[in-house]
Amino acid sequence: MMSAAIEIRTLTDVTDLMLVQLLEKKIWNMDPLPLHQTITASQNGGLLLGAFLKDGMVGFSYSFAGFAKGQSYLCSHMLGIDPNHQEKGIGAILKQEQKKIAKEIGYDLITWTYDPLESRNAYLNVSKLQAICSAYLENCYGDMEDSLNHGLPSDRLKVEWWINSPHVLEPLTIQADQALSIFQSETTEEGLPELIHIEDSLRNITGSDVPILVPIPANFQDIKRKNPSLAIDWRFRTRYIFESLFAQGYAIVSLLKRKEGTVHDYLFVKKHVLNLNQVKRR
Numbered sequence: 283m284m285s286a287a288i289e290i291r292t293l294t295d296v297t298d299l300m301l302v303q304l305l306e307k308k309i310w311n312m313d314p315l316p317l318h319q320t321i322t323a324s325q326n327g328g329l330l331l332g333a334f335l336k337d338g339m340v341g342f343s344y345s346f347a348g349f350a351k352g353q354s355y356l357c358s359h360m361l362g363i364d365p366n367h368q369e370k371g372i373g374a375i376l377k378q379e380q381k382k383i384a385k386e387i388g389y390d391l392i393t394w395t396y397d398p399l400e401s402r403n404a405y406l407n408v409s410k411l412q413a414i415c416s417a418y419l420e421n422c423y424g425d426m427e428d429s430l431n432h433g434l435p436s437d438r439l440k441v442e443w444w445i446n447s448p449h450v451l452e453p454l455t456i457q458a459d460q461a462l463s464i465f466q467s468e469t470t471e472e473g474l475p476e477l478i479h480i481e482d483s484l485r486n487i488t489g490s491d492v493p494i495l496v497p498i499p500a501n502f503q504d505i506k507r508k509n510p511s512l513a514i515d516w517r518f519r520t521r522y523i524f525e526s527l528f529a530q531g532y533a534i535v536s537l538l539k540r541k542e543g544t545v546h547d548y549l550f551v552k553k554h555v556l557n558l559n560q561v562k563r564r
Contacts, residue, residue: 288372290379293330293342296321301332301339309362320344327387329356331379333363333372340367343376348393356384358394369402374410381411381445390446395422395438398524399502399516401546404537408548412453413443416533416553418524433510434517439524439534448557456549458538461493465523467545474505474512475544477519484526491552494532496523497545 293299296317303314324330327347332339341363348357358380363372384392396403398418407413417440424436444450464483467475477497487494499505499516506513532550539546 287335288340288375289334290375291332291334292383293332294321294324298332298339299324299330302330302342302344305339305342305362305364306360309365315344315360323347327354327356329380329383329387331376331383333376335367340364341372341376343380345380345392345394353391354389355391355393356380356387356389358392361394373406377406377411381443385445390444392441392443392445394441394443395419396441397502398437398439398520399498401498401500401502401537401539404498404548405539405546407441408534409536409538411443412450412535413441414449414533414535414553414556414558415439415441416528418521418528420521433506434513437517437521442558444558454535454551454556456493456535456551458495458547458549461495461549462487462490463495463547465496467497469544470509470512472508473544474509475499476512477516480519480523484523487527487530494527494550495538495547496520496527496550497547498537500540500544500546 291298293302299317299320302320303317306312306314320330323344323346329345331343333341342360343358344360345356345358348355361373361376380392396407398404408415419438419440421435422438464486465480466478466483468478470476475497498520502513502516505516527550531552531554533553533556534548535551535556536549537546538549
């Protein structure tokens, strides 16, 4: 129903890009991207998309051209949805249109970053879109003062979306009962999840090739509001786990939602089992 009502447009003129600025302020309460930056990006291999309903723009994505180690790629820097229209699938619609146009332009890879403890973003990125993550960026953007990021190191996972790869076209399917679940969480007196005994758990998986589950909060923003010190604890404990697993050749390939409880689980698999490099164009 929502997808039929949404119109996705490529944004190139100043009027549309001014609408993006207004939406940025509404979503993050921060200074928006300057117009000269977004216009220049759109004219030089970048891509800006807007999602429109009858009452105006309700979402956007902003990406620019990137290049590293002989590989060109599309760097997807921002995806924003009006707070009044979140959880309606608009972000997924924007990403699918981004993938379609990126293929037409000639890209094989789209990258972006996101907070590893935000389960909603994680589910979209690695479960719905079949992107992977195998790089952890500590305090990526420094201290941020917007409403979502204030008070914590801006740690990020780097997403790799190999849009022409067999992994995206036919993703790897592993169920929770096929993976090792050794990281433990318990519930505090406030009813919030807390990660415990991570050192012992990490020692038990050294040298293993078995898929691994790592819990993260189902609602990290709720923890930040109610217990900021617990939020910081989650940041540093998961940082240690993720960096340890990535160093052992693991990659995140999905987020498995639990039907009950206060945590969901990332699924880590060894990167060598993923079919990323054999590009299959359609």
